[in-house]
Amino acid sequence: MVKLKPVLQIVFYYSVGLFYVSILGVLATIKTLITLGPRKTFFCQRRDRRPDVLDDPLLGEHKFARMKKGDQNKPLMLFVHGFPEFWYSWRHQMSEFSDTHRCVAVDMRGYNESDKPIGVENYALDLMAADIKELVEYLGHDKCTLVSHDWGGLVANCVAETYPEIVQTLITCNGPNGRAMMKVLHKSLAQFLKSWYVFAFQWPMFAEYLIRLGDLTAFDGNFTSNKEDVLAYKHAFRDYGDLEGPVNYYRALGRYMLPDAPEKVHVRSLIIWGTADAALDIQIPEATREYFDDLTIEYVDGGSHWIQNEKPKEVNQLIRQFISAKKED
Structure with missing residues (x-):
């Protein structure tokens, strides 16, 4: 027998998504047509040449779709990016912490140079959590400091819930715990409205169309600071x-x-939260306390959703203070 709750959830997501696809798809297209003209609106350049910044030796060695920097004998600090990002979003943190840690920034399943399995079923949250566990083991470590952002936060929280034995410390930058996110989404109109893209992306090809519109203008100045990053x-x-x-x-x-997930997660955890996040409601960090027995929350005033790129000094300082405090205990 088909379970009713998952079916209703799917119907609801697709129904709300259709509304957003109908309205926002048309508005985004009209805006881009007016701004760029017809040719540039529906045209994407070929970008076969790899930008030099991706091979910056200061960011370490590129191998098997991971960037590694730091001594293998140092404790592992593993970085998990969000959407639509890739390992490069952690460049400021990798250079900062390679003096004390072996820093590894992963391209998540389906991203950039990592494998891209076909089929939605291959992107379930438990599978991605298992990817992280296997990566830690492959790198020869028993534990890691797990640092995440956005979608990476969902995955990293799932890792801490499912495989707590491999997480020394959990650090989340403007990324949700799954249970806290759903709790806030169900009771907060603000979060419901901010989550428009989650519903709209359920429809085939809409997200791909929207992001590629106008030669990938979604990346122009959104969470990138200069031309090279774009x-x-x-x-x-x-x-x-x-x-x-x-x-x-x-x-x-x-x-x-x-x-x-267990009732409580017994992993020492830090949430760093930019207060001007346009995608995730500020209620989420406090809602997360219910599920952790050792959680610290630090707010960065005026910080956007892309906090680790926008305010790297503040983020790095908070991470450094948190992991240093553990060593002193």
């Missing part, structure tokens, strides 16, 4: 198929329930 992001998402895997994260979230 080129790096556009290179990572240069082909139409480069967005299918990342968008499948949202489609899987709409079809599959959250994995079972």
